[in-house]
Amino acid sequence: MSAQPSIAVAPPVAEEGPAPARGRRRVILLVAPVIVIALAFAAWKTLFAAHVPANIVVLSGRIEGDDSTVAPKTSGRIAEVRVREGDSVNAGDVLARLDDSQIRARQEQARVAVAGAEARQTASEAQLAVLQAQLGQSELQAGQSKVDAAGRVAQAEADLSAIEADLAQQQAAYRLAAFDRDAYAHLAESGSVSERQAREAASNADRQAAAVTAAQRRVDAARGGLTIARANLTNEAIRDAQSLTIQKQIAQQRAEIASTIASAQQAHAELTEAEANLRDLTVTAPFNGTVITRAAEPGEVVTAGTAIVTLLNLRQVYLRGYVPEGAIGKVRVGDAARVYLDSNPGRAFDAYVSRIDPAATFTPENTYFRDDRVKQAVGVKLQFKDAGGLAKPGMPADAEILTGGGQWPRGWRHK
Numbered sequence: 001m002s003a004q005p006s007i008a009v010a011p012p013v014a015e016e017g018p019a020p021a022r023g024r025r026r027v028i029l030l031v032a033p034v035i036v037i038a039l040a041f042a043a044w045k046t047l048f049a050a051h052v053p054a055n056i057v058v059l060s061g062r063i064e065g066d067d068s069t070v071a072p073k074t075s076g077r078i079a080e081v082r083v084r085e086g087d088s089v090n091a092g093d094v095l096a097r098l099d100d101s102q103i104r105a106r107q108e109q110a111r112v113a114v115a116g117a118e119a120r121q122t123a124s125e126a127q128l129a130v131l132q133a134q135l136g137q138s139e140l141q142a143g144q145s146k147v148d149a150a151g152r153v154a155q156a157e158a159d160l161s162a163i164e165a166d167l168a169q170q171q172a173a174y175r176l177a178a179f180d181r182d183a184y185a186h187l188a189e190s191g192s193v194s195e196r197q198a199r200e201a202a203s204n205a206d207r208q209a210a211a212v213t214a215a216q217r218r219v220d221a222a223r224g225g226l227t228i229a230r231a232n233l234t235n236e237a238i239r240d241a242q243s244l245t246i247q248k249q250i251a252q253q254r255a256e257i258a259s260t261i262a263s264a265q266q267a268h269a270e271l272t273e274a275e276a277n278l279r280d281l282t283v284t285a286p287f288n289g290t291v292i293t294r295a296a297e298p299g300e301v302v303t304a305g306t307a308i309v310t311l312l313n314l315r316q317v318y319l320r321g322y323v324p325e326g327a328i329g330k331v332r333v334g335d336a337a338r339v340y341l342d343s344n345p346g347r348a349f350d351a352y353v354s355r356i357d358p359a360a361t362f363t364p365e366n367t368y369f370r371d372d373r374v375k376q377a378v379g380v381k382l383q384f385k386d387a388g389g390l391a392k393p394g395m396p397a398d399a400e401i402l403t404g405g406g407q408w409p410r411g412w413r414h415k
Contacts (some may be wrong), residue, residue, distance in 0.1 A: 155214075292309075
């Protein structure tokens with residue numbers, strides 16, 4: 001006889017409670033998720049979807065700055081670099097120096113050349129002064145000689161005329177004395193006059209003949225003096241020739257002075273160039289800023305334009321962000337803005353719109369926008385009025401732009 005299968009009988013389930021209690025429990029289980037979702041939506045609405053006023057445009061971006069790569073103007077070996085990364089410098093501070101031994105040697109050589117050229121110029125000018133004095137004296141003497149020679153000629157001519165007149169008188173007196181001599185000689189022979197009278201007449205004629213001879217000699221001497229005086233008139237040409245010779249020497253001296261002046265100017269130019277090259281070996285800060293990078297070390301040989309340090313003015317940084325294309329029409333250059341750094345979200349840094357890109361671009365990183373539906377945006381630049389050195393390149397930040405002028409909405413801040 002086969003065995004009968006056993007049937008397991010489930011034990012009776014104890015009832016949890018009355019039916020109304022079970023219904024309320026089911027309602028709670030259904031409503032609780034709805035409440036949680038509603039609360040979450042309300043929290044999101046409050047925290048993340050706050051209403052943005054119509055005159056406010058919000059954006060996010062990164063802090064950037066216009067750095068400057070400081071490099072020497074000339075090639076050389078670096079002698080020293082005085083700054084390191086993070087150092088603050090002022091405009092004009094020495095950042096680095098290049099070896100200046102060769103430039104200083106050229107500078108000293110140029111100084112010697114300048115001194116020599118100036119000495120030669122001084123000597124040439126002194127010699128020119130001497131020649132000009134000699135020329136003046138020669139011209140003065142020539143003028144005096146001309147006047148003196150003319151006076152001597154006039155005097156000689158006057159003397160000759162007087163002596164010739166005296167000669168004529170003496171000759172006339174001689175003729176009269178000779179006539180008396182002859183007449184008294186005939187009368188003495190005839191006995192009309194005494195022998196003594198004849199002899200006196202002959203003696204008087206002899207004396208008068210001697211006077212004529214003397215007068216003739218004086219005339220000859222006066223004529224000789226006139227000839228000499230007239231000959232002195234030709235000395236004017238000789239003195240003119242002397243003056244001409246001195247004038248040629250003056251011209252030569254002036255040419256030499258011009259040459260020495262040109263040499264001095266060239267030497268001065270070489271000295272100026274050497275001094276400029278010497279200054280170019282000193283690399284100075286072009287503005288107040290902070291050293292971002294130090295790209296070279298002492299001992300390295302660099303060429304002109306090779307970066308030694310990179311400077312950034314942390315007080316001139318800006319926020320680079322993007323505004324959705326649909327909202328960019330409200331933004332104008334000069335609009336007021338506020339920037340909030342992630343490192344200090346409770347402080348608003350005043351800024352203004354300093355640039356708006358002329359063309360739209362594709363949306364960059366998603367971190368720049370909270371509305372992922374935006375496909376194109378326009379880049380803007382928000383210039384800090386005074387970041388106080390707290391905003392540094394690369395830091396993320398949020399910002400809000402006040403468009404259309406007016407006042408900031410009271411009690412509102414983008415979060």
